[in-house]
Structures are given as C-alpha cells and as structure tokens.
Amino acid sequence: MQYENPVIKGFYPDPSIVRVDETNYYMATSSFEYFPGVPIFHSVDLVNWNQIGHALTRKKQLDLSNSPSSSGIYAPTLRYHDGTFYLITTDVRGIGNFYVTAQDPRGPWSDPIKITHGNIDPSLLFDEDGKVYVTVQNGAGLDSHVIQYEIDPQTGETLTEPVKIFDGDGGEWTEAPHLYNIHDLYYLLCASGGTGSNHRAIIARSDQPYGPFELCDEPILTHNQLPDHPIQALGHADIVEDSVGNWWAVFLATRPVQGKYTIFGRETFLAPITWSEDGWPMIDSNVGTVNQLMESPNLTATNIGKASGFFTDFTERKILSKWSYLRYRKEDAYLLLCSRNGWLRLDGNKDTLDDPLGIPAFLVVPQTDIDIDVSTEILFLPEQDQEEAGLVARLNERAHYDLVIKRIKGERYLIARQTIGGDSVVLESVPINAENIKLKFSIDQDDYYFWYQEKDQQWIQLAKSPLKYLSVELNGGTGGVFTGVMLGLYATGNGQDSTTPAYFDWFKIEPQQKMNHKR
Template structure:
C-alpha cells in the first residue's frame, strides 16, 4: 500500500515518537519561537496524524519573550515509561535543558525539571534495571560529540558524571542522539552533517549503555548524494515498533520548490526500517526509496492520499484549535472568541510582524502545501492612521508578506506589502468603503498572490510576490533559518495600541497534493 510523505507536512521538524498500548502513537516536533510550544500529535496507523495539543502551554513552563526567530525550543524527545509521558528538550533562549511529565499526553504537563549537563538535543532512555540515562549533544561544529550520564528521574539530579560516548563519523554537528535497547543490544542513533545538504543519520551499537560503540560504516539515512531528488536534507530520526513487530523511522526532510527554494521548512516523514542479518537498521542511504509517494507492505491503516486538503475554522468554539500558534507569547487581552459569538476578535498592539523579538497580535499555523489558498472574512473599522488587520505569511521579522485593511491618510484601504531582508515595500492597494471584506493569500510554485473581495462580491487581485523571498535559501540558509513559513491573522497599531478591534468570521485553507500539480492554476483552488 502507498502513503504520502511527509506524513505531517509543513514546518514540523525534529520528530520524536512513542507507542503506548497496542496501537496509539504519539509524536512531538520542534516549535522554536512559537507558543504554545512543542506540538503533540496522535495516530493509530502512523500515517494519519491529528494534533491533540501542545506540551508547553504556560509561561511558567517556557518564556519566549526574548527568543529571536529560529530561537526558543529545539529538538524534543518524547518517551513513555510506567504510565508517564516524558518530554525533554532545550530552550536555547532561556531555561536550557529540561524535561516535563504528564499522565495524559493532552496535558496538563508539569513545570520544567532542569538537568545539569549538555548542549542541545537531550534524550531519555529507561533501562531494564531502573537506571535512567540522559544522552545529549555537547561541543560545536566538528568538535560536536555525544555525552551521557545517569539521572534521578524524579529530580533531574545527575547521579553520575557525564562521559563522552560517541564522536560520530568525522562530520560536523554529531547531534540528536537517541539510545535504544533492542533485543539486548544498545543502539545509538545520531544525526550528523548539519541541517543542510550533508544531513544524515548514523548508528552505532554496543553490549553496554556507555559503549564502546561499533559504528556502521555508512549512514542509515541520507539523500546527500541525490541532488535532484524531490526530498532533501533527510535525517534527525527516531524509531518506533508497531504492534506487528515492524519497525519504522520518523525523520525530518525538506521539499524544495522547483529544486531551488525551501518554503515549508523541515517536515516530518515516515519510512519502514529494514534490518540486516547482522542486526543493523537501514532506511535510505542515497537509494531514493523515501519518496513523496512511499510504498510499505506493512501499513497499519488507511492511506493518507488525498487530492486536496481542506481545513475550515468558523470560530464557533470557546477555544482555538490546538494547531494555532502565537508568536512568542499569547497576550490574553488581545484575543477573544466569546466577546462576539462566532467571531475571533483581535486587539492590535503596538508591535507588528516586523518588530524584532516582538509580541504582535498574531495567530498562525504552518503552511502545509506549496500550492494553497488561505482566506478569511474580516470586519474592521480603523479610526486612526496606522491601524491595520489582515493576513500574514511569515518566515521571520525580516521576511514576510501581508494583505490587510489599513487606515492611511484618513482613507480605509486594502493594502498588500512585502518585507524582504527587513525592507518593507507596498505591492498594491485599493480604497474601500465596506466594513466586511474577504482577504486571500494564495500561492503556486512561483509566487504568492494577494486578493480581496466585498462579502458577496468578486475577487480582485492587487499584487503578487515571489515565494523565493520567504525561503530558507534566501534567509541565512539551513544554518541560520530553522523554521518554515507560517500563515495567519494579525492586527497592529504599528507603534501604538489600536482603538478598534478586528473581527474575523472564519478562515478557509485548501492545499493541493503536490504530486497532482503539473500545470498549476491557483484559480482552481477557489472552486
């Protein structure tokens, strides 16, 4: 049976997975500067996933107010032991390495328990004898290596001094360690090569938890010699066994648009593991077997293949769906689903999308498809110059596009803008008089398009912008940009508090399965 990769599309990197019971799988991914932090997903079959919440939902757990873009929460590891879930991660902008616990994966999760040693990418391993090991990256660049020590799982206190156990295959950034015990053998799985084109997963094994480790002489997962493959930068993996005794790997990868520009960031992929006779797990070492259409004879459930992916939110509930992010912090007074039933109210603050380390009034979700449309109905009556509310597609403070209602020189306008490398320019505008306006951002494999319409009127295009400007390649590369594009709703006074709130009646997202895209027409998504 075939399934579609990535199994969790859009900006969902560094996946870590556990199985609980016979067939309940849970998975977490990195969230960086977005809050709530560390989204958690559930699946019964490994290919159809639903986000059920986030791990860190309180400022007592994580404070991202000073987190720069691509800062914040890195590389979580999820583990389950004796009725308790454990999530361990690194807040590179504050707390450092810590873990939290929960009896229910939907939460509530505990406040952080700090651990003393290591740089990034900590992992937990519960051994048969009751010992609990932290395995974590240390050092930097080509000096990067893996250290390990035992902790008291109730307090985080180190019970042993850290020991260097693995130095990788000679490449830079040996990181993302996961220690497993499988059939009596300890396996150490690591990422190596940085997050770009040399990214790979390597593995070693030993009869003892501290080694010495015998390393397989080749990566078990990489596309670093397949420059024309549609999936690139694969690595940073985690293993899980299903109820039938089959093993699977989840890992990150990218899908550069037209083999040039990575827009969606690093996404979560799935592939079956094949074991050699001498006990090595293999996935895809430049063989090209990990594809967007992936074949697996042992698939647990129904395929996830669809032509179009549609999500609607009518804001009729008292809480937002868990897939929505805020930028760094949620300022509670700026958001309401109850003030006006069936509408989301946003109160614009002084910060805007360009404010460095800012906390603008902004809710967003990862863009999951290159060919997509995201639209809304907004009611907004600004009464002072600078008040603005609408849609934004954001990579960082210095790279984002908007279409919005804004008051300029006493006029109410629909205006589209682009911010590229920190410089903001107007794409186009149109004077309007109605209070209820539909706004749309759509994209194909070349551009973003910005349109508006009166509530029951025809759509009018007011401009476009090349999507390459929001790609990782144009914004510091994979060593500088760790996120992907997010798209959402915002309001701002551009330096002052808004006097008038903005109300959003609904949002509608439709994305196209990229395997069905040959001659792309964004207009087809509107039908």
C-alpha cells in the same frame, strides 16, 4: 498498503515517537519561537496523525520573550515509562535542558525539571535495570559530540558525572542522539552534517550503554548524494517498533519548491526499517527509497485521499489547538465574542511582525502545500492612523507578506506589502469603502498573489510577489533558519495599542479554486 509522505506536513521538524500499547502512538516536534511549545500528535496506524495539544502551554513552563526567530525550543524527545510520559527538550535562550511529565499526553504537563549538563537535543533511555540515561549533544561544529550521564527521573538530580561516549562520523554537528536497548545491544542513533543538503542519520552500537561504540560504515538515512531527488535534507530520526515486531523511522526532511526553495520548513516523514544481516537498522542511504508515495505490507491504513486544508469559523469558545502564536499568547488579545457570534476579535498592540522580539496579535498555522488559496473575511474600521489588520504569510521578521487594511490620514486603505531582507515595500494600495472585505493569498510554485473582494463584487488581484523570497535559502540558509512559512491573521497599532478591534469571520486554506476575477 500505500501511504503519502510527509505524514505530518508543514513546519513540524525533529520528530520523536513512542508507542504506548498495541495501537497508540504519540509524537512530538520542535516549535522554536512559537507558542505554545512542542505540538503533540496521536496516531493508531502510523500514517494518520492528529494534533491533540502542546506540552508547553504556560509561561511558567516556557518564556520566549528573549527568543529571536529560529531560537526557543529545539528538538524534543518523547518517551513513556511506567505510566508516565516524559518530554525532554532545550530552551536555547531560556532555562536550557529540562523535561516535563504527564499522565495524559493531552496534558496537563508538569512544570519544568531542569537538568544540568549538555548543549542541545537531550534524550532519555529508561533501561531494563532501572537506570535512566540522559544522552545529549555537546560542543559545536566539528567538535560536536555526545555525552551521557544518569539521573533520578523524579527530581532530575544528576547521579553520575557526564562521560563523552561518541564523536560521530567525522562530520560537523553530531547531534540529536537517541540511545536504545535493542536485541541486547545499545544502539546510538544521531544526526550529522548539519541540517542542509549533507544532513544524514548515523548509527553506532555497543554491548554497554557507555560504549565503546562501533560506527556503521555508512549513514542509515540520507539523500546527500541525490541532489535531484524531490525530498532533501533527510535526518534527525527516531525509531519505534510496532506491536507485531516491525520497525519504523520518523525523521525530518524537506520538499523544495522548484527543486531549490524550502518554503514548508522541515517536515515529518515515515519510512520502514530493514535490518541488515549484520544487525544494522537501514532506512535509505542514497538509494532514493524515501519518496512521497510509499508502500509497505506492514501497515493497516492509508492516508492517501485524506482531506487537506484548514478551516475554522470561530464558533468554538476556545482557540483551536493547532494555532500558534509568536512567543506568547496574550489572552486578552484573542477573543471569541458572544456579541458578534462566530467571529474572532484581535486587539492589535504596539508590536509588529518586524520587531525581532515582538509579541504582536498574531495567530497562524503552517503552510503545507502550494497551489492553495488562503482566505478570510475581515471587518476592521480603524479609528486611529497606523492601525492595521489582515492576512499574513511569515517566515520570520525579515521575510513576510502582508495583505492588510490600514488607516492612513483618516482613510482606510487595503495594502499589499512585502518584507524582504528586512526591507518593507508597499506593492500596491487602494482605498476601500465596504465594511466587510474578503482577503486571499493564492500560492503557486512561483508566486504569492494578493487578492481582495468587496461585497457582491469580483475578486481583484492587487499584487503578487515571488515565492522564493520567503524561502529558507534566501533568508540565511539551512544553518540560520530552522522554521517554515506560517499563514494566518494579524493586527497591530504600529507602535501604539490599537483603539479598534479587528474581527474575522472565518479562516480557510484549500486547494486553489477557479473563479471569476479581474486584475
């Protein structure tokens, strides 16, 4: 059976997986500065995944008000034991390491239970003798290592003092530790080498949970010697056994556009595990077997031909679960109105996308492909100068593209704007008269194109800007930017609350369409 990687496209990094019964798998990924925190996915076949909610949906669980971009929630681990789901993670600018529990992964999830030791990337092992281990990264850089201790899972109480159990393979950032009890041995799976081109998954084993651990001679997953491979930065893995004894790995990797620009962020990939004759779980150590098109006789389904894209006409009475917000969702800023049935209302506030800790009226989904059109229809008649609303593509506050209606000196203008390195430049602007305007980004491997259409008119290209300026590589690199481009809707009063709502009839992402247009 063939399938396509990534199995979850777009900015969904640091996957952690668990199988609950014969056919049900659940997965969690990181969310960083976006709210709600920690998206949760479900699958019955390992290749088709549907998002079913988030673990952290309340401000009491997650306060991101002091979390700048690429901060917030790091690297969750999802586990299941005795009828309860456990989600352990780190809020790096908030309460640190904690876990939440749920009987149903769709929620509700409990309030946080804080744990006391470790830096980032905590994991849980519920061992056969009833002991529960927290295995967590500690230190930084080349001094990064793994510590471990036992807790009471009901209270989070520390039962033993933390012990250093592993130093890694000599590379920097030994992190993302997962401890497993497999075949009467304890396997310790970690990431190493940072999250860029040298990223890798390494593994060690012992007959005791605290070691000493024997390190496998080579990484079990990496493309760090395959610079021309279309899939890069493989690592940060978690493994799972299916119901018939086959083992699988989920892990993050990137698909650089033009072979060098990370736009989608770090995505979730799947690969089969082959156990070596001497008992090591091997995935792909510079062999190049992790590809976009994969084949395995041990799968029961395929995701090839699965419809791509995203569409909503806002007829539901709640915001769809896949949307993300910046740091928090202010409930009164996002309304689906009966008085304007099937439209989303956004009430802009003083915050903008340029504010390092801003919470603007803004909702987005990850960019998952190139050669796509991203479009919406907007009704926005601002009554106050500086009010604006429209379509956005955001990497962070220093790198985003905006196609917005804005009131300037009493007149409505459509503005194409780029923010690169924190500097905002208006690429083009035109006065507009029609009440309803369609807006669109067309995105290929080179550029984002800014388009608009007034009623019964042709599409008009207003501007374009290079794709590379929204890449991780040109905005701090893989050690500084952990997210990908997000696409969606936005409104702001630019320093004051807007007096006029913006209304959106629909939002759509689809493969590029040929159309009649003019420049």
